[in-house]
Amino acid sequence: MKFDKILATSQSRTKAPTEDTVIEESRIIKDNAEIPLTDIDFYSDNNVAQPFNIDEEELNRLTESIKSMGQLTPATVRELDSGKYELLSGHKRYIALQKLEKKTILCRVCDFNDKEAFKAVCHANIQRKGENPTEICNMFNGYRQRFGEDMSVTEMSTFFGISPKTLYRCIHINNLIDELKPLVDTGMLSIHAVEIIDALNDEQQKVLFDYLKKVEKALTPKAAKQVIELADQNKDFTVDDIDKALNPPKIKKVYKSPVYNTIYSVEPLLIQGMSEQELDELVYRLLKQHMTEQQEGGNEATKPVRWDGKSMQVEVDTAVIRISRKYDIRRMLERNISAFDIATQLRNHCINTSYGTPDGEYTIFCGDTMLIKFTNRILNANGATRLELTWRQVADELIKLTELSMDNLKSE
Known part of the structure; x- marks a missing residue:
């Protein structure tokens, strides 16, 4: 079972290499060597045992198979300086042979350093069935933290037989608190x-x-x-x-229109006693009035100037920092949250709010876009006084400022 299936992703799966292709022939010292069970220790990394649980039902099936047919597949071990061996693959086979009171186990003895031994354990566990997603992610993240710096995402995903997106999903799981x-x-x-x-x-x-x-x-x-x-x-x-x-309370259906029903559930006195037709006529009149006012007041001087991403950089940077004071953009970047999602969260947090500057130079209005309205500054020949930024522009500018701040801290 591969990561992608365990994590229920819709991404296409790549085929993981088999154990024989992972172990180069030149690294195999002995094949099918009979080694006493007492001469073998289970693999551990920095005194922490490999994190995978042994499924009892699967172990019982394997025990019966070995009892009737013998051990068909050798375990993988490496020789330690103490003269004993460390078990990298074949933990269930080892326990099954113990249950059958066997004295030895067939092994493939490999010449592995610590990094290669860790790889072998990771790969062997990828091939197992019944792994819990958190077990797989613990193993993957352990490898990524220790050895992943010299591999690209593509190389690592090919090695483990998973999609690159699933690697990032493992990071998401590791970011959860232990209870979750x-x-x-x-x-x-x-x-x-x-x-x-x-x-x-x-x-x-x-x-x-x-x-x-x-x-x-x-x-x-x-x-x-x-x-x-x-x-x-x-x-x-x-x-x-x-x-x-x-689990919001169910809205009482008084009208055919869900919009009117929502209004009635929140402010019943506002439309109480009005028929659906009367509400339709009221909405029509209000919309017509609104559009008329927009057309009459829609001269060039009232239109905001779209920010080009370069001009008025100091004013823009000051404004976007002002509205995002309660947001930890650095932590969001560390969690690989996209610029699109940051923009969405900023909009949802700031919409229908406004911020002023102590000197009164400009006021920030947040709606579907962010507007900076200047008190004593004309932005173009038409007399416009408002500068408009999309929320994606706001997010991109914040990310740029945050990354610059992080780089400065590293250089210090």
Whole structure:
């Protein structure tokens, strides 16, 4: 079973190399060597045992197979300086032979350094069945942290037989708090939901865990997005807040239009006693009035100037930093959150708000775009006083400033 299947990704899978292609013939010292079980130690990395659990049902089947047919596949070991051997592949075979009270095990003895031994253990576990996603991710991230710096994403994904996107998904799982990780193994959290809630900080993830523990219900990607929207509105949300966001009261159907029903559920007195036809006529009159006002006031002087990405750099940088004070852009970059997602979160957080500067030089208005309205500055020949930025421009500028700040810290 490959990573992609374990993590339920729709990405196409590449074929992982077999064990024989991983071990070069020149590295094999002995093949089918009979070694006493007492001369073999289980693999450990920095005194931490390999993290994979042994499935009892699978072990019992293997034991019966060896009992009737013998050991068909040799285990993989390397010789230690102490004269003993370290088991890299074949842990279930070793235990099965112990249960059958055998004294020796067939082994392939390889000349591996520490890095190559770690690779062999990783690869052997990739071929196993029944791995939990968190076990696979622990193994992958252990390899990535120790040896991955000299491999590209493409090289690493080819070695493990997975898609590059799945490598990043492993990082998402590792960013979860310890309480949430087991929920990925049980299916309470799909990998698609994990990618979304990765944007939550540790305290917010803890609240989410408490909610899932309470309701004992899987978190869907749609629900995960609702939790993120809740976090954008209230960073100190509670279990009850999540419950209200994911399980809103049903809207009473008074009208055919869902829009009118929503208004009625929020402000019933606002439209109480009005028929659907009367509401339709009111909406028509208000829209017509609005469009007339727009046309009459839509001269060139009132139109904002679109920012070209270069001019007025100081004013723009000051403005985007001002509206993003509560956002940790550095942490979002470290979590591989895209510029598009950062722009979306900024818009959702800042929409319908405004910010002024102490000197009164300009005011920032946040809506579908960000407007900087200057008090005593004309931006073009038409007399425009407002500069307009898209939220993607705002996000790109913040990312650039944050990366520059990080580079300066490294150089110091």
